[in-house]
Amino acid sequence: MDYLHHITADQHVILKLPSGNWKIVELKPHTSVSLGKFGAFQVDDIIGYPLGTQFEIYYENQSQPNDDDPKNKNRTPVGKVRIMDEDVGGSTEGSELSNVNSSANNMNLINIGNEIQAMTSEQIEELKRQSISGEEIVAKMIESHSAFHKKTLQSQEKYLNRKKRKFAKYFTVEYLSASFLLQWLLEKGDTQKVLDMSEETVAMLLNVANIRSEGQYLCMDETGGLLVYFMLERMFGGDNNSSHTGKIVVLHENEHANLDLLKYSNYSEKFINDHVKTVSLLDFFEPPNESEIDSYFKPIPKEEARQLKAGKKNAYQRRLKWYYNQHEIVQLSTKSQYDALIIASTLQLSTLVPLLAEKVHGSRPVVCYSQFKEILLELTHTLYTDLRFLAPSISETRVRPYQSVRGKLHPLMTMRGGGGYLMWAHRVIPAPEPPAHETEDEGNGPEEKKQKTQ
Amino acid sequence: MDYLHHITADQHVILKLPSGNWKIVELKPHTSVSLGKFGAFQVDDIIGYPLGTQFEIYYENQSQPNDDDPKNKNRTPVGKVRIMDEDVGGSTEGSELSNVNSSANNMNLINIGNEIQAMTSEQIEELKRQSISGEEIVAKMIESHSAFHKKTLQSQEKYLNRKKRKFAKYFTVEYLSASFLLQWLLEKGDTQKVLDMSEETVAMLLNVANIRSEGQYLCMDETGGLLVYFMLERMFGGDNNSSHTGKIVVLHENEHANLDLLKYSNYSEKFINDHVKTVSLLDFFEPPNESEIDSYFKPIPKEEARQLKAGKKNAYQRRLKWYYNQHEIVQLSTKSQYDALIIASTLQLSTLVPLLAEKVHGSRPVVCYSQFKEILLELTHTLYTDLRFLAPSISETRVRPYQSVRGKLHPLMTMRGGGGYLMWAHRVIPAPEPPAHETEDEGNGPEEKKQKTQ
């Protein structure tokens, strides 16, 4: 399973750029990947290194190719790569920065801008043309930056980061985990596409839904397959050869399920076909009739089928697939009980959940995601009055990241606002009313199912 | 204005006890105040010290009075007081506590309980009978506590705090600010009585409502007068002789306004009568008719009134008061425009606010408090479609207190969950539709009043 830990040909990986942005690429051998202003590299040069490795792109003096060919003027020249010893993608290193420990430099707080940069842009361009790394350029610029040491800590930091992002030519090749995929989508501005879901909320979902490698899950995923990818990763860890038997049944409200994002996964088509089943809501609630299916089509003996001519054979194979698919729908919609119900959908949950939960085993979780707490509020009020649901509650989980630099620790000044909410309940099996004379007697159990009075 | 800064006779003050609890007392001269297990003191002994002073109660050896009188057996003996040099009510002092800087004492983490306390309770009682302060008792107990230095930092702290609270006899006399009054109510468990309001939310309310000493405010206060007290304190700072002219008109839905909590304030009755007016919602929306009022009663010339006999005079004075009050209601409900509308009420805000806001000057704020965001959501949707309201928005403000001890800084592990929400909008004056042929043309201003599409 090298592809889980090492950069492998034909794999989808995600690249972290100096700008903090992300880029997903498929590593086609013998091709090059362009990172725009951060340079370009040859795929073959990075194959075999551990996933997570940070590479620097460098150019030898003579290696600016095609400079004369007008066609290639706007093409990023392909450089060589070397492994970087130290991470520079994280937060700013504290070592270069003097500490704020007196108010002595208060006076120079303002008016620090581009005007006090002593190097000309020509000088910088010259440096860039030489085989000098971004780090080195920045160091030289600091040297020549007379006012640098008069800046406040914060502005020093900002300055360094800005410069680094501008000149550095490095990238990190990461395993395309579900979390990175989400981060990439959020950075692209696809917040609404993933229903404003945050990593911490989906992480909470996976745990409270008790996702296990051997579970059979009933799922609605309106995030384009992101939720399903999170589940697959949790269940199988990207391992195409996993022996685990878990299955996700994805219900959808359109003609076809939208699991587009799985195209970035490194699971084989076979693997996905084995572990992810899609059924439309209509097929699920009004499944085909078995005898009707059989009336449309009956498989002929294998021997016979094998002797069909090419054209006929294809048509037969398609019909056979349809036939098995229809029977599978019957199986999934009428004969299966599930280990959890997991919903991330903008359909009205209060009408959906009570019906779908019928297919969930007792004691198993029902977990719904919504971007809006009010939607889950309506849902829980519906579930409160339904004895098949135990203790529905709404949870909110938020991560607060810090600037994690020693001597300058503080929560990040701004962060994304949303992240969504979860409704968590357990499917339970109500008992028949115990015999008693006063049947109109009100239920008065230790856990009051009915709304409590304030 | 000594009573604002110094402990004054007949003043309401709030006492902070070693347990962290609060107690409101009226300082009646020549009486004593009992703090239960924390001792008792003579009011006269503390008069004249600055508000905010921390006192220790101590007992001289012979000063256990009435020990033989069975009547007084359960009465707390009254001690003497002395000023404490150092605050011990705050967070634990770090000095006595060793730092966590290795895992060496991991092994002794558990099973630290009462069983390893070397002093007997008799010994402790003995110490308490002697003229020994709580601090000293705790110090002696630590001395005799063999396992103390083996405890983890956190358990050391907990232990010290527990012991201090148990034996210390000190108290701090604080000015009864609106914030302290709120804190006292919350600690008493009166969370619902004040609609779960937090200090930070009401602080935000005071600022966004632009409360000024000279403002005329229309207010609904379902917190028993707490909100009005916050406003009065902000407007007048507890100064009975304030020259500021501000006024709060309190609308109420019951026969009388409930401003009970003002009884703890140190404002004079006259002051409150001058600056706080109460009008029932019915009187406000259906004010008395002026000629009707006059038909019920007309003042007689002062000379005549003065000559009325005692019984008649009283009756006349009451009628006169009623008469002026009725005319004041007319004034407040039909002739006044207000500088802000401030509502903390559980009446349906979406029906209330549009009507009350009619009485608010243009460009002045409308601020509503609610314990629940959903209530304000309904309200803002109503206001969105009403052109008299500019940019209604919902805000949430939360304070997160830290354990503020050097070397052991962290946010408090638990805190109160609620605190409420605010709706903030500005009263504005819609322009008549500018003339144009296509009157059905949709409004398309820079600030879209209508709901934006996603």
Place this chain on the structure above:
Amino acid sequence: MDSSVSPFSYRDIIQEGDLALVWISRDNIKPIIVDANHMFNTRYGSFSHKSMIGKPYGSQIAIRTKGQNRFSFIHVMQPSPELWTLSLPHRTQIVYTPDSSYIMQRLNCNPCSTVIEAGTGSGSFSHAFARTVGHLYSYEFHSVRYEQALKEFKDHGLPNVTLTHRDVCSDGFTIKRNDPTSYLFQDDAAQATINANAVFLDLPAPWDAVPLLDQVIARDQKVGVCCFSPCIEQVDKTIEALEKCGWTEIQMVEIQGKQWESRRQMVRTLDDALERLRDVRRRKEEGIERRKQMYDAVLKDDEADGEKSERPQPPKTKFNPFGKGTRVREGDVNYQWKQVTKVEPEIKSHTSFLTFAFKIMDKSRIC
């Protein structure tokens, strides 16, 4: 119970010998071993285990209490790591689900993961790890807790957990023969092969343990670590140690988890409030009319000093659309209600700071 099946794996029917969780209320969940001869007693009544056996998990077990003939019930749940966590006594120091779930996600835990956990503590996080990961190496320095956890993991059927009694800060993570451990040594191996790719350190001084990790983490993979510390000063020392030991992408975060209850608040319209005041006014007006007459009388007739009789109290209002005075049950169908959410009265505002970092020990190329 079939001893080869973990009580934490999916099971459908309650059977004799099963570990089950009895849900009395959200704050009161109790583990039981199902035993046909036992009763489960609550202050709401006694429930026989016999009545549970054979029923599906999740079943409500209902009784009529003898004395008052009241309907009383519990639910019998199959344990999951999250329910198990909820069932632990609150005084225990545990890693709560919002933290543990984020840590697991951030360290990308899955069946291909090998995880180190120090210390084991209450074992609640161990259960969540064990559900998901390939193998968990858990270390506990305290011998009593070690023994407790050892038994618990065995009872709970967690074969992918190796528990070792160890102060990792002084003695590191390497597991040797004769160490107090549940590790099963192969043949003549002198020490365990761990190769962890995810590490969770819940220790007072993680900086002592960080330098010792290199011996046991996978060399040619990206390995993640999370240090869990309540105080900010611990974070500072942890970052120092992580930097010194070559860990990168250091980031500290906090998790804030909130739980919301669904409630209803009565819709009290202005019209109803006004109608109620009108009712009061009507009653008062009688009084005023009478008072006016009295006042006129007073002015005209010196004899009548009506002090006692002139201020009759109007009868208390009878009209009350909000049912004040009587206690209205939330949701009472005679009133209109608005759905609202309410956060818990006391929230967990801080658990610990989570410091994450990553490392690849050996970046050499394989081909």
Place this chain on the structure above:
Amino acid sequence: MDSSVSPFSYRDIIQEGDLALVWISRDNIKPIIVDANHMFNTRYGSFSHKSMIGKPYGSQIAIRTKGQNRFSFIHVMQPSPELWTLSLPHRTQIVYTPDSSYIMQRLNCNPCSTVIEAGTGSGSFSHAFARTVGHLYSYEFHSVRYEQALKEFKDHGLPNVTLTHRDVCSDGFTIKRNDPTSYLFQDDAAQATINANAVFLDLPAPWDAVPLLDQVIARDQKVGVCCFSPCIEQVDKTIEALEKCGWTEIQMVEIQGKQWESRRQMVRTLDDALERLRDVRRRKEEGIERRKQMYDAVLKDDEADGEKSERPQPPKTKFNPFGKGTRVREGDVNYQWKQVTKVEPEIKSHTSFLTFAFKIMDKSRIC
């Protein structure tokens, strides 16, 4: 404008010379001085100041744009400290209202307060202080900003603000004759009498200023201080200084302010979704029926290899209860909507840490 009246005190009618705030949108509020000869230009059109004069504050000013004959409007607002804060460019370092309002409340600011503020910065907090307190002593170390604030406070009519150009960390708070200050010295007083009972320090190194406070705070009252620092290490040094200088009840807090938008989400029922799928199915069934016939044909008739013709695409569904494909305006009355709240896309997750402390210098008794 009557120069004796502050533009920040309550005024009703927009007048020539007034400082007013033009509200274009929540994120776009611009100050203007009303001048009958001026226009206020936005990308939505031009608004003449003349059309504002004489109208009440809060008035909507509406125009029809010439080109498109579209309705366009602004609102003319009277400045308040909070609106003024919103009108400041976002890049400026300012103390936002959730912080400033809490600080004012915690320091019990009211007309009897005398407050010290260092530094003045953008002056936004100064406006909020000035509205409420008896007197504000504000200190600014940077000369350009000092001059700017001096002019602004004068223009804004804040007579209860004394501004002094000073690096308080090195030179303290005492105001002497000949110091660059707006303080008006009485007679032959050598220095100002300050006696502050509330202090706000927004400085990079408040620990340098804390020891210098004793000279200017009220001696016989309880005085409160709040230090405003972004980094936790600054808090540590601040607490150290406060403890050393005899300040007590030290407590650090953070303020978290969020703004919620009101939105609507379409109610999409299961029944509608099913009906839509039924529509698709009906269209497909035709296809299936045809395919079945073709299949039968294929099995019977070797000649027909229907590769091209046998898989007709069913016509796209026409029925769509959710109006997909067309862009539905939020709140469109043809659909059902659920009211929801949405937090800002980017929240201010951290402003600064607020460290509070209190002190009574002289505890002697007055009688």
